Amino acid sequence: MIVNVRLRLAGRRHSIEAEVDWRGGTVTLDGRTSRINEWEWEAPEVGAMYGVALNDRREWEAMAEAMTAPPYRKPPEGPVLYMKPANTINAHRRPVVLPPGVNRLRAAPAVGLVIGRTAARVRPEEALDVVFGYTIVNDLSIPHEQLYRPAVKEQARDGFTPIGPWVVPKEETVPLSSLSARVYVNGRLVQCVDLRRFRRPPEQWLADVTEFMTLEEGDVLFFSWPADASLVSAGDVVRIEIEGIGALENRIVIEEGGEGE
């Protein structure tokens, strides 16, 4: 499938429009078709990155019992959000550095809704009007159990949010509800999920979130399936494919000069 996308390349200041045949591994830009892997990629131009937690039905079920006990006491009523700040943003085929003393990362596939225009108090039925398109996010974190306090040290490390390779305008692809993700680690399929596993649809979350906070053009609201996310370690290559969008691939590496396991 060939899709028109918006992408950013290393060394170029702004995003450009291009055609990609990501299954065939080619990209056509400036009238020239070349291999996707010939280019060095930057994250698409994105603003703030907000993740919606506890939207994965399986994760919710796994936590259900704990939710009625301390420290949580009762299930959440409002959206449970977290931020992956600007230092975490990473790009297609760029390395993800394992922090010193950490052996494994949780690699959760996520679909990112890229906001196209200022979004305040949107209604669920028109929520997609404020969305420009979709992208892929690898929501990496250091595995953690507690959700009582923000998991800042576990989620906000430099390079922990590969995003891209590009943004597909929503008109260019399949309906949001039919997107599905596959995760491959070193070429082996380890996870296969779709939006039926979401507790509530992204359109509803967009309404709930913009009820009290405005999202701007370029901001990304992303939705992951963390319950059965794979654990990856140094040397692993994680590839997230979302049908209709593309494939985002990153290698986990040990910091240069750091200690190996």
Add this chain to the structure above:
Amino acid sequence: MKRARVAWNGTVTEAEPLDSGRLLLPDGTIVDDHKVMWLPPVEPHTIVALGLNYADHAGELSLAAPKEPLLFFKGKNTLVGHLGRTVRPAGVDMMHYECELAVVIGRPARRVKAEQAYDYILGYTIANDYAVRDYLENYYRPNFRVKNRDRATPLGPWIVSHEEVGDPMALALRTYVNGALVQEGYTADMIFSIPYLLEYITSFMTLAPGDLILTGTPKGAVNVQPGDEVVTEIERIGRLINYIE
């Protein structure tokens, strides 16, 4: 020196506050400060905020003082400038201000040692980090509905350079609601000092120029109502005025 950001005559510009309520614009124009609209003095990519960084405030909320800095992030949707208005949502029981010293990063900061921390700091401003406690839930607490609301973090009026402030760990903070003093504290009472915080945060993430650290609030958080004038004041920095609507 002091550095503000204002909208004036149809444009956004830097401005230097002079004495007697006047502002010097970069092109030499001098304007009265009531003829401008004050904007947040910086546009950060990342805002790191501290929970419970003063032991007395932790005690006030019946919470144990943390052993490790309790961090959370805020979006730029929360910022509003000096003299701006912040909405108290309809039907809530408890919304309170929090006067906080805000640290503005001046250089890319990664793995900074506490002894060098001040080399990475451009200056300081005042943040009033409102919380709507009705929405507090025990997931990634303080959750976004409490702390990440549009225009719920007045910032300003200006940035004062580190050199001009001197020791940021020896400043008085005060909040006045409709002229009455309601909160008073001292930055010396922070559990985690600014140099410690900078070392801690940059030990695992990189901060960029313009990024902010909101260093927490002392005891004295009380409810505010529509129509209230809330003034958060920090010694050697200034007074940040905000209105509740």
